[in-house]
Amino acid sequence: MTIVKINIDNKEFEIECRDGEEKLLLNAEKRIVSVIDNFPELRKLSESKKFLMVSLILAEEGIRKNKESIDFDNYLESINIELEKLENLIDAKK
Structure with missing residues (x-):
């Protein structure tokens, strides 16, 4: 195990x-610092509320990206x- x-x-x-x-972990650190920097009002909160808000912001981003990924997967599936329909039509005409 390593200590970072x-x-x-x-x-x-x-x-x-x-x-x-x-x-x-270092990338996670950068992302968390970025959230705090992008939402300066977080600095006014207590530590526990600040980290709760950062967690909620990051969770929302993750949920949104997951939805976008699912939407893209559905698009690719369609x-x-x-x-497959086109391949079947081509095969039927042979």
Whole structure:
């Protein structure tokens, strides 16, 4: 296990992670800091409320991206269905 030091809202945290996950944690740190920077009103909240709001913002982003991914998968599936229909038409004309 590896210990990664991250700094969020001027507080340092030591997080234990598996080998190879260091970059993931550092990217998460950057994303959290970015949310706090993009919503300056969060700085006025208590620490627990601030991290709750950051969690809700990131969860909403994840839900939205998941929905977009599902919508895109459905779109690709509809294209596949149409391609299969075209292939069947071509095969029927042979």
